[in-house]
Amino acid sequence: MRWGVAACLLMTLTACGNGVSKKQEPGAQAVRLKSCALPLQVTSSPRRAVAMEQNATEIMLTLGLGGQMVGTAYQTDPVLPELKEAYARVPVLAKQYPGREALLSSRPDFVYSMRASAYAPEAAGPRDGLAKLGVPAYLSSNDCEDPALIPPSAEIEALYTEIEEIARIFGVQDRGQTVVAELRRRLEEAKRSAPANLDASVMWYYSGTKTPIIAGDTGLPGTFSELLKVRNAFADISRQWAEGSWEEIATRDPDVIVLADLTRGGDGDSAQAKKDFLRNDPVASQLTAVKENRFIVVPASSLDPSIRSVSAIEQVGQGLARLYG
Template sequence: MRMIPITRMAVVASVVVLAACSSPSADPSSDDSVAAAQLTSCGLELAFDRVPTRAVTLEQGSTEMMLALGLGDSMAGTSYLTDAVAPEFADAYEQIPVLADQYPTAEQLRGADPDFVYSMRASAFAPDAVGERSELRDLEVPAYLSSNDCEDPNLVSAEGGFEQIFAEVTDIATIFDVADRGEDLIDAQQEVLDQVAASAQALDGVEVAWIYSTINGAPIVAGNAGLPQTMTELAGAENAFDDLDAQWT
């Protein structure tokens, strides 16, 4: 089979689909808006009395998710840009303060005076990064973490699918009281997925290797338990490492 190596994959594969969708026009909630949202994120209970107006995103995936929902005006900071921002989000991104090239320190985060923190990677909430989510919650700063990378691996689903991304879109849209935008974004993404599935036969016989990075020369590749496997199957191809029972290994 013909193998296509894919290097420098985005930290979260959802960005691939988000980049295909247009960002809604900004309509930020006012300080008086009430979200009254309560949800669980990777086992941590989060409660929102009001719509956040000073959100900070800790890596590119969460940043582009916010921008895809038209929430740039509700952001007080961003960080950890790993690739070029999708063109349709570039102008909005330029208006957001960049707190750090990688993860901000706890002091840098607090200096932005956030009322919501959001990341798709658990490493953002390490003690040597911004600190644990429970600590932020105790400071009345709810911190949302994507379900694909919970601090407790037992909370991560064994199968990665777009249903998880859609659920996350719904969560963020609920927190910011923009449910209609969330529904529109999900519909747009589903349309892209349907188009890919309809053309899947064009990739028959193609074997794909998803390479995230390397450690001491050894590649970190996607196994059969994550979104890369789902994307590969959707496109009608095969994962070269589908015998590995892991998201990345």
């Protein structure tokens, strides 16, 4: 498996010791934009940023911004190997989301999350409240507080835009463009490498055993299916993720099952736990994909917008080539 984009760029984007480029130090700038309809303004490049979960953190570290971070939180997967050293230098504020008091105790000048739940009252609190305290807070368009603002499908272009906006906020536009250009190149290569004219249905299985959580059509797995020219077995569900039933799954009998690998330790979280269940359950064990051992494993975090998302397309494309080559 090839290195991710972070590894490809780490040598050129970061300086030894702090994750900030020697050649391109962030410069003072004023940036105004809208994040999930809320105005966001920074008067100069943040120096004390907090990323509220791992996907946001990994985007910042890939952009070489570790030296401008005073906090991270909510680690869901092992950190990308190429970012591990930089990640270890960032203080962990909480196992999950830090509360408002814990967040403000780090004296942040910018907060970034890819999940609206980070700004719940029991977590960091609403973004407009943070703004009144002089702390601009960015939220990914994939998970706005108002569901009406969330696009009807998760597009890779939205991820590219987000990376470039974060780069602009920190005054490192060139880095953002470099990261996005590499992601675009890899995506095109992954699409070309996937099997052509493949008539196969894919079930994207996130977690759970008794009640499995599977991908509908509006999240990234739906977009991945289109890019790889396979059929999402549950494309008729207009939700990012939904509760399924094994009886309905048996009726649709997907050709391939993509297993999300989670490390949190819950029911059916890890890929191995899913495999063990599928092979032993009286209904699930009769699925064609299970009988034929047609499994493809990807990190769970790559199925939400993140620096890992193109890697998921690569991995699934390579898996399809292996199964049907």
